[in-house]
Amino acid sequence: MARILVADDSETILLLMRTRLELAGHEVVTAADGQEVMDALHNGGKPDLLLLDAMMPRKSGIDALRELRAEGFETPVLIVSAHQDEEDAEAPSGVEVSGYVAKPIDFDRLFETIAELTGRS
Amino acid sequence: MGQAYSRRGRRLSSSLANRLTIGFAIAFALLTALAVIGVARFIQQRQDFEHDIARSYQVEMTAQVRLAQGQRPAASRATIASQRERRQTLRDEIDADTRDTALLVAAGLIAGLTGAVLLFSGLIASMRRPLEELVDAARALAEGDLDARVKVGGLSETATLGAAFNEMAAELQREAGRRDQLDRMKDEFVLTASHELRSPLTSVQGFAELLMLERERLGPKQAETVEIILDNTRHLVRLLNDLLDLARSNAGRLAIRPEPTEIGPLIEDAVRTMRAQTEVTDQSLQVVVANGLPRVDVEPDRIRQVLVNLLTNAHEYCPPGASIRAEARRKGDEVEITVTDDGPGIPPEQIEHIFDRFTRGDAGLTQRVGGTGLGLAIAKSLVELHGGTIGVESTLGEGATFRVRLPATSADGTKTSAMPTFSSRRRGE
Numbered sequence: 001m002a003r004i005l006v007a008d009d010s011e012t013i014l015l016l017m018r019t020r021l022e023l024a025g026h027e028v029v030t031a032a033d034g035q036e037v038m039d040a041l042h043n044g045g046k047p048d049l050l051l052l053d054a055m056m057p058r059k060s061g062i063d064a065l066r067e068l069r070a071e072g073f074e075t076p077v078l079i080v081s082a083h084q085d086e087e088d089a090e091a092p093s094g095v096e097v098s099g100y101v102a103k104p105i106d107f108d109r110l111f112e113t114i115a116e117l118t119g120r121s
Numbered sequence: 122m123g124q125a126y127s128r129r130g131r132r133l134s135s136s137l138a139n140r141l142t143i144g145f146a147i148a149f150a151l152l153t154a155l156a157v158i159g160v161a162r163f164i165q166q167r168q169d170f171e172h173d174i175a176r177s178y179q180v181e182m183t184a185q186v187r188l189a190q191g192q193r194p195a196a197s198r199a200t201i202a203s204q205r206e207r208r209q210t211l212r213d214e215i216d217a218d219t220r221d222t223a224l225l226v227a228a229g230l231i232a233g234l235t236g237a238v239l240l241f242s243g244l245i246a247s248m249r250r251p252l253e254e255l256v257d258a259a260r261a262l263a264e265g266d267l268d269a270r271v272k273v274g275g276l277s278e279t280a281t282l283g284a285a286f287n288e289m290a291a292e293l294q295r296e297a298g299r300r301d302q303l304d305r306m307k308d309e310f311v312l313t314a315s316h317e318l319r320s321p322l323t324s325v326q327g328f329a330e331l332l333m334l335e336r337e338r339l340g341p342k343q344a345e346t347v348e349i350i351l352d353n354t355r356h357l358v359r360l361l362n363d364l365l366d367l368a369r370s371n372a373g374r375l376a377i378r379p380e381p382t383e384i385g386p387l388i389e390d391a392v393r394t395m396r397a398q399t400e401v402t403d404q405s406l407q408v409v410v411a412n413g414l415p416r417v418d419v420e421p422d423r424i425r426q427v428l429v430n431l432l433t434n435a436h437e438y439c440p441p442g443a444s445i446r447a448e449a450r451r452k453g454d455e456v457e458i459t460v461t462d463d464g465p466g467i468p469p470e471q472i473e474h475i476f477d478r479f480t481r482g483d484a485g486l487t488q489r490v491g492g493t494g495l496g497l498a499i500a501k502s503l504v505e506l507h508g509g510t511i512g513v514e515s516t517l518g519e520g521a522t523f524r525v526r527l528p529a530t531s532a533d534g535t536k537t538s539a540m541p542t543f544s545s546r547r548r549g550e
Contacts, residue, residue, distance in 0.1 A: 010320055016327040023334065082319040104323040104358055107330065 002118040005047040007031040034059025155229035251279040311368035363495035379418040385410040391428035415529035430496035439464030467515040
C-alpha cells in the first residue's frame with residue numbers, strides 16, 4: 001500500500017482516481033489545484049507519490065512541482081497529461097519528474113508504475 | 122518594391138512608346154512627301170514631253186505641207202529632219218527622266234521600308250524580353266512558386282501586362298496565405314479539441330472499467346451494455362489519437378528523428394503485430410524481403426506505424442481467407458515497400474481520394490471495417506515527412522497494391538553527416 005496525493009481540477013477524475021487507487025489498496029489524498037497540493041504537503045503527512053495534472057487553474061501541477069523541488073521535496077512525481085505522449089506534454093524544463101501518464105488512463109500500467117516507484121503494490 | 126518598380130517601369134515605357142509613335146509619324150510623313158513629289162514630277166515631265174512631241178509633229182507637218190507644195194524644199198527637208206531628231210532627243214530625255222523618277226521613288230520606298238523594318242524589329246525586340254520573362258514567371262507560378270514576380274519595363278503594354286501579372290501573383294499568394302492560416306487554425310482546433318475531449322473520455326472509460334471490475338454483480342444484459350460502452354470508448358480514443366497524429370503532422374508539430382534503419386526487421390515487426398488479427402480471419406500474411414537491401418534514414422517507430430496502417434487496411438478490406446503480402450526491394454536510390462492483397466480492390470472513383478481523411482471503401486464494408494478512416498492519411502503524411510512517396514494501384518476484383526518508396530541511406534551506410542531532425546512541412550509548400 002502506498003500513500004498517494006492526487007491533484008486534478010476535475011472532481012469526476014478525482015473520484016475515479018480515488019476509487020481505482022483505493023480498490024488497488026492505496027491510500028489517497030486529493031487536491032483540486034497546485035495550491036492545495038502545497039497546503040496538503042505542508043500540513044499533512046508525506047505521501048509516497050504525487051500524481052499531478054499538468055493543467056490546473058490557480059496553480060498548475062508543474063508550477064507547484066517547481067516550488068516543491070526548490071524546497072527540497074524529493075518524492076517521485078507522475079505528471080498526468082491529456083497529451084498522447086510526452087513529446088507534446090507540457091514538459092517541465094529543469095524539473096525532475098518520474099514519468100508521464102496519458103489520458104485516458106491505462107490503470108493497469110499506472111499500478112505497475114506505482115509499484116516500481118514506491119516499491120509497494 | 123514590386124509596386125514601386127512597376128510604376129517606374131510604366132513611366133519609362135510610355136516615353137519609349139511616345140518616341141516610337143513620333144518616329145513612325147515622321148517616317149510616314151517623309152515617305153508620303155517623297156511619293157507625292159515623285160508622282161507630281163513624273164506627271165509634269167510627261168505633260169511637258171507630250172506637249173513638246175505634239176509641237177514637234179505640228180512643225181514637221183507644216184514643213185511636209187510646204188514640201189508637197191514645192192515651197193522652199195531644202196529648208197522644209199531640213200526642218201523635217203531636225204524635228205525627227207528633236208523628237209528622238211525628247212524621247213531619250215523622257216526615258217532618262219522616268220528612270221530618275223523611278224529611282225527616286227524606289228530609293229524612297231527602300232529607305233521607308235528599311236526604317237519600318239528597323240522600327241518594327243526594335244518594337245519586337247523590346248517586347249520579346251519582357252514577354253519571355255512573363256512566360257518564365259507564369260510557368261514558375263504554375264509550378265507553385267508563389268514568389269514569382271516579373272520586372273517588366275519596355276512598352277507600356279508589356280509593362281501593364283507585367284504589373285497585372287504581379288498583381289495576380291500577389292493575390293494568389295495572399296489567397297494561399299489565407300488558406301494556410303485556415304489550415305493551421307483547423308489543425309490547432311483539432312489539437313485543442315482532441316485534448317479537451319480526453320478528460321471526459323478518461324471519466325467514461327474509467328468508470329466503465331470500474332463497472333467491469335464488478336462484473337459478477339451485474340446482470341448479463343448490463344455487462345454487455347458496459348462492454349459496448351468500453352468498445353466505443355476505445356474506438357473514440359483511437360480516433361482521437363489518429364486525429365491528433367494527423368493534425369500534429371500537418372501542423373508541423375511532428376518531428377522525426379531519422380536513423381539508418383534495416384527495413385526487413387521493421388516489416389517483420391509490423392507483420393508480427395498483425396498476426397493475431399489476420400489469424401482470426403484466416404488471412405495469410407507473407408513477407409518477402411530482397412537480399413542486400415540498403416538501409417533507409419527513417420524513424421523506425423513511424424515507419425512501423427505506416428506499415429501497420431497499410432497491413433490493417435488490407436486486413437480490414439479483404440474477406441476471410443485472403444492473402445496479404447509485404448515485400449521490399451531496391452529501386453535505384455530508393456527502397457520500395459509494397460503491401461499487396463487479393464481482396465476486392467478499390468473502385469477507380471475512390472482511388473484518387475484514398476489518402477484523404479475519413480475516406481472509406483464501399484459503404485457496405487464500412488459497418489464491418491473497424492478503422493478510423495485515418496490510417497492511410499496518416500501513412501501518407503508520415504511517408505512524406507521522411508521524404509518518401511506513397512501510391513496505390515488496384516484492379517477491381519483483383520486486389521490492391523500500396524507502394525511506399527523511401528530514400529536509401531548514402532552509399533557507405535553511415536548516417537549522412539549532418540542529417541537534421543527534419544520536422545514536417547505544411548502540404549503545398
